[in-house]
Amino acid sequence: MHIPDGFLSPATYLPATAVAAGLILLALKRAELDADKIAGVAAVSAFSFVAMLFAIPMPGGTSVHLGGVGLMAVLFGPWTAFGALSLVLLVQALLFGEGGITAYGVHVIAIAFAGSVSAYTVYRFVKRFSESAALFAAGWFGLVIPAVIVAFVLGIQPLIAHDAGGKPLFFPFGLEVTLPSIMIPHLIAGFAEGAVTLMMVRFLKRYFKGVFDAV
Amino acid sequence: MRWLFALMILAPLLFAHDLVHRVSHAECIAVSFSYADQSDFSYQSYELYAPGETIPYQVGRTDKMSSLCFLPTKQGVWTLKAFGEDGHGATVEITVDDQLALGGYDRPLFEKFQKVFVGLALIFALFGGLYFYKKRRGK
Numbered sequence A: 001m002h003i004p005d006g007f008l009s010p011a012t013y014l015p016a017t018a019v020a021a022g023l024i025l026l027a028l029k030r031a032e033l034d035a036d037k038i039a040g041v042a043a044v045s046a047f048s049f050v051a052m053l054f055a056i057p058m059p060g061g062t063s064v065h066l067g068g069v070g071l072m073a074v075l076f077g078p079w080t081a082f083g084a085l086s087l088v089l090l091v092q093a094l095l096f097g098e099g100g101i102t103a104y105g106v107h108v109i110a111i112a113f114a115g116s117v118s119a120y121t122v123y124r125f126v127k128r129f130s131e132s133a134a135l136f137a138a139g140w141f142g143l144v145i146p147a148v149i150v151a152f153v154l155g156i157q158p159l160i161a162h163d164a165g166g167k168p169l170f171f172p173f174g175l176e177v178t179l180p181s182i183m184i185p186h187l188i189a190g191f192a193e194g195a196v197t198l199m200m201v202r203f204l205k206r207y208f209k210g211v212f213d214a215v
Numbered sequence B: 001m002r003w004l005f006a007l008m009i010l011a012p013l014l015f016a017h018d019l020v021h022r023v024s025h026a027e028c029i030a031v032s033f034s035y036a037d038q039s040d041f042s043y044q045s046y047e048l049y050a051p052g053e054t055i056p057y058q059v060g061r062t063d064k065m066s067s068l069c070f071l072p073t074k075q076g077v078w079t080l081k082a083f084g085e086d087g088h089g090a091t092v093e094i095t096v097d098d099q100l101a102l103g104g105y106d107r108p109l110f111e112k113f114q115k116v117f118v119g120l121a122l123i124f125a126l127f128g129g130l131y132f133y134k135k136r137r138g139k
Helices: A010-030 A035-053 A069-076 A078-096 A104-126 A131-155 A175-207 B002-015 B109-138
Strands: B029-032 B045-049 B058-061 B067-070 B076-083 B089-096 B102-105
Touching (some): A035 A175, A069 A078, A069 A131, B029 B089
Antiparallel strands (some): B045 B058, B076 B089
């Protein structure tokens, strides 16, 4: 799901970086991160980092990986999850080339912000009916919503950045390609993410009660 | 005259067992070994198998710099087995492409997971720093 450098036009990544910077500043004020919670956030951030590294190549030239976004949002709330995931994405982009530096703003908005907020919102809504279904849905939405945004951002590149002859200057494929090629694998992988979220929350709250009992 | 004639006939036989050689510059595939602590793996034996072969294509010992070279003759996955005298060893699969150049190789476990280790260490270090910052501010 990570977008490399050179795929996005400046008209996309400059405003996205500005919006991402604003969201990070907002998160610094709104995230409730006590010292006692930091060990848990660090552990789940580490899980998220590792999960994002193991990308499975998919037909159509894309790849799919788990992200731990729903897990993070359910355990720590959307703002803390957003801040931690932004940090994970920054480490990946700066040091390991997982996702371009110019694409960092889009990743922050799509994966860290939209993923966390959608996962948490769905979790809160579905929790009224079933805790297990809510955890599963949080995982599914935490993976699928970022994929929708990434597919959309990539797919509009030919529309917003092309030469006089209409030839795309950056990512060359339109929405008719990006939406199916990115969405179909992620709609399926969402079930794995949902199952992992459900199992991980149950596991962490049972065996690491001291760390996660305040969550 | 007969003796001279016989000598001329038999003279080429003298060269039949002369080992001739040719020195040229060629691009070979070089493999270097070392133990994880960077200590050398020099003068250790190895066997190299061409794709689908059970008889070694090349056998020998690593050089002083713990390296060896080979000139592949066909495309596919070549298997290199190195044996240390202390019982340690390694099997490396080297992919040769259709141009008989290096196509890829399976990396050592540490190299494969180096990124994971470094990333995890960095994430824990950052959160560790944040923990101490929060603790100090809380006092």
